Amino acid sequence: MKMRxxxxxxxxxxxxxxxxxxxxxxxxxxxGGEGEGGETTLTMWHNSTTGDGKQYWEDAAAAFNxxxxxxxxxxTSIQNEDMDGKLQTAVNSGDMPDIFMARGGGKLADxxxxxxxxxxxxxxxxxxxxxxxxxxxSAFTVDGKIYGVPSAVLPGGIFYSKDLFEQAGIESEPTSxxxxxxxxxxxxxxxxxxxxxxxxDAWPAAHWYYFFAVRACGQDIIENLATSPxxxxxxxxxxxxxxxxxxxxxxFNDGFLTTTAQQGANSSAGLVANHKAAMELMGAWDVGxxxxxxxxxxxxxxxxxxxxxxxxxxxxxxxxxxxxxxGYSCSTDSPASCEEFLNFVSSKxxxxxxxxxxxxxxxxxxxxxxxxxxxxxxxxxxxxxxxYVSLWLDTALGQNVGNALNTxxxxxxxxxxxxxxxxxxxxxxxxxx
Numbered sequence: 312m313k314m315r316x317x318x319x320x321x322x323x324x325x326x327x328x329x330x331x332x333x334x335x336x337x338x339x340x341x342x343g344g345e346g347e348g349g350e351t352t353l354t355m356w357h358n359s360t361t362g363d364g365k366q367y368w369e370d371a372a373a374a375f376n377x378x379x380x381x382x383x384x385x386x387t388s389i390q391n392e393d394m395d396g397k398l399q400t401a402v403n404s405g406d407m408p409d410i411f412m413a414r415g416g417g418k419l420a421d422x423x424x425x426x427x428x429x430x431x432x433x434x435x436x437x438x439x440x441x442x443x444x445x446x447x448x449s450a451f452t453v454d455g456k457i458y459g460v461p462s463a464v465l466p467g468g469i470f471y472s473k474d475l476f477e478q479a480g481i482e483s484e485p486t487s488x489x490x491x492x493x494x495x496x497x498x499x500x501x502x503x504x505x506x507x508x509x510x511x512d513a514w515p516a517a518h519w520y521y522f523f524a525v526r527a528c529g530q531d532i533i534e535n536l537a538t539s540p541x542x543x544x545x546x547x548x549x550x551x552x553x554x555x556x557x558x559x560x561x562x563f564n565d566g567f568l569t570t571t572a573q574q575g576a577n578s579s580a581g582l583v584a585n586h587k588a589a590m591e592l593m594g595a596w597d598v599g600x601x602x603x604x605x606x607x608x609x610x611x612x613x614x615x616x617x618x619x620x621x622x623x624x625x626x627x628x629x630x631x632x633x634x635x636x637x638g639y640s641c642s643t644d645s646p647a648s649c650e651e652f653l654n655f656v657s658s659k660x661x662x663x664x665x666x667x668x669x670x671x672x673x674x675x676x677x678x679x680x681x682x683x684x685x686x687x688x689x690x691x692x693x694x695x696x697x698x699y700v701s702l703w704l705d706t707a708l709g710q711n712v713g714n715a716l717n718t719x720x721x722x723x724x725x726x727x728x729x730x731x732x733x734x735x736x737x738x739x740x741x742x743x744x
Contacts, residue, residue: 350382350383351382351648352382352383352384352385353382353383353384353385353409353410353646353648354385354387354408354409355372355384355386355387355409355410355411355639355652356387356389356394356398356410356411357387357389357412357639358388358390358391358394358412359388359669360388360389360390360391361603362603363603363667363669364599364669365388367664367665367668367669368388370664371384372384374661375656378655379651382648384410384652387408390574391572391573392571392572392574395418395710398411398422399710402422402425407427407642407643409641409642409645409646410639410640410641410642410645410649410652410653411639411642412637412638412639413451413458413459413638413639414450414635414636414637414703414706415450415451415636415638415702415706416450416702416706416707416708416709417537417707417708417710417713418705418709418710419450419451419453419458419459420453420537420709422640423453423458426643427642427643428458428642428643429640429641429642429643429645429649429650430456431457431458431459431641431653432456432457434650435457435460435653435654435657436654436657439460439654439657439675442659442675442676443461443657443674443675444676447464447638447674450635450638450706451636451640459638459639459640460639460654461636461637461638461674462637462638462639462656462657462662462665462673462674463636463637463638463666463669463671463672463673463674464595464634464636464672464674464694465594465595465596465636465637465671466594466632466634466694466700467522467593467595467619467632467633467634467635467703468592468616468617468619468693469590469592469616469617469618469619470583470590470591470593470601470614470615470616471484471589471590471615471616472583472586472614473614473615474586474613475498475501475503475586475613476494476589476615478501478503479494479497479498479503479589480497480501481494481497481498484615484617485620486620486621487620487622487623488557488623489623490620491562491620492557492560495560495562496560498589504563504564504565504582504589505588505590506562506589506590506591507563507564507579507580507583507587507590507591508567508591509571509572509573509578509579510563510568510569510721510725511568511570511571512571512572513714513717513720513721514572514703514717515572516567516717516721516724517705517721518633518703519557519720520550520551520554520704520733521633521701521704521705522592522633523550523553523557523622524546524550524704525627525631525632525633526550526553526621526622527546527547527549527550527553527622527627528544528547528550528625528626528627529546529627529628530631530698530699532546533631533699533701534699534701536704536707537702537707537708540712540741541741542737542738542741543738546625546626547734547737548730548731549625550625551723551730551731551733551734552730553622554720554723555723555729555730558723564582564587567724568721568724568725570582572593573604575604578604579591579593580593580597580600580601583601583611583614584601584602584603584604584611585604585605594634594635595634595672595687596637596669598610598614598670598671598684598686599668599669601614602670610670610684614685614686616686616687616689616690617689618630618693619633628699629698630693630696630697630698631698631700631701632693632694632697632699632700632701633700633702633703633704634694634700634702636674636702641653657674657675659675659677662674662675662678662681663680663681664681665678666678666681666682667681667683670684670687671687672690672691704716705717708741711740711743712741714740715736715739715740716736716737716740718736719732719733719736719737
C-alpha cells in the first residue's frame with residue numbers, strides 16, 4: 312500500500328524552546344571518528360532495548376561492516392523514555408554520538424539551532440528520496456534543509472483486544488466518544504480494565520489530550536503550532552474539558568498514574584499483551600511492543616485497531632489523525648560513513664527487515680509489503696484516507712513546551728489541576744520560548 316500522507320507541523324519548523332546549551336559550536340568527544348589505518352568507529356544511539364528490534368540494529372551494523380570493513384558501528388540501546396534526556400545532556404556537553412534517534416519537529420529543530428546536527432539534504436541518495444517520497448522527510452526538515460532520515464511512519468489510534476471486546480459484549484468498534492464510553496461501561500461490567508494508560512511516562516497520558524485537541528481545533532490551528540504556538544483559541548480549553556469529562560468515567564486501569572508505558576508485563580502495553588486491559592491509545596509501534604510482552608513473545612493474535620473516535624461539536628476535520636515519524640540523524644562532526652550507514656539501512660531490503668523486526672510501517676514505500684500484522688491494515692487504510700496527519704504535539708512544540716504540555720496533562724488527570732490550568736501552563740511555556 313502506497314502512503315503519501317504529509318505530517319502537518321512537520322515542515323518548516325523552527326526551534327520553539329531552546330535547550331540550556333553549553334559549548335554550542337563544537338566537537339563530538341563521545342562520538343566516533345577516523346583512527347589509525349583509516350579505520351572508523353561510528354557510535355549510534357537507538358531505543359530498542361530488547362528482542363527483534365535490538366537484534367535488527369546489531370545485524371544492520373554487522374552487515375554494513377561486512378561491506379565496509381574499515382567502518383565499525385558501535386550500537387548503544389537506550390530506554391525510549393530516557394532518550395530525550397540523554398540526548399539533551401549530549402548536546403549540552405558536546406559529547407554527541409555520531410548517529411542518534413530523532414523524532415523530528417521542534418525537538419530536532421532545537422538541536423539543529425544548537426549547531427549539532429549535520430545537514431543531510433545533499434547526502435541522502437536519490438533512490439532513497441524517491442522510494443520514501445517527500446512526506447516522511449517533512450518531519451526532519453528545518454528551514455528547507457533535511458536533518459534526518461526517516462525509518463518508520465507511526466500514526467496513532469486505539470489498539471484493542473478483540474477477544475475482550477467479545478467477552479464484554481461489544482459488537483462494534485466505537486466511532487464516537489459516546490460509543491467509547493459505552494464500551495468502557497461494558498468492559499467494567501465484565502470485570503475487565505477498559506483502557507491501559509502508562510501515565511508515569513507522561514507522554515502516553517498526553518496523547519489523550521493531543522487527540523481531543525485534533526478533534527476540537529481546526530486544521531489551521533494545529534498546522535501553525537510549529538511556527539506560531541498560540542493557545543488562546545477556545546478549542547484548547549474545549550479539548551481539556553472533553554478529556555476531563557472522559558476521565559471522570561474512570562476508564563483507565565487501576566494505578567495508571569504509576570504505570571509505565573512499555574517496560575514489562577505490568578506496563579500499559581503489557582496489560583494489553585496479557586489480556587489484563589482491553590485498549591490502549593498509542594502509535595503504530597505498539598504492535599511490536601505488545602508482541603514483545605506476550606507470554607510467547609509473539610504478536611497478539613486478537614489485536615485490533617480503530618481510529619480515535621469523533622467528538623461532537625469540535626472544529627476538527629473528521630478523520631484527521633496524529634502521529635510521528637521515527638528516524639535517525641548524524642551529528643555535525645560525524646564522519647561521512649554516518650550518512651552512508653543511514654543510506655544503507657534505508658534500502659528496500661533493510662526497510663523490509665525493519666518492518667518485520669519492529670512490527671511497524673516502514674518509511675520506504677517499496678517496503679510496505681513486509682507489513683503483515685492484521686492490526687496494521689486498518690491503520691494504514693485510515694492513514695491513507697486522512698485529510699491530514701498532525702505530528703505529535705510534544706514533538707512539534709519542542710522539548711520545553713512539549714514537556715510542559717505532557718506534565719500538565721498528568722497533573723490534571725491526577726486531580727492536581729483543571730482544564731484552565733492545563734491550557735495556561737502550555738501557553739506560559741510557549742511564551743517563555
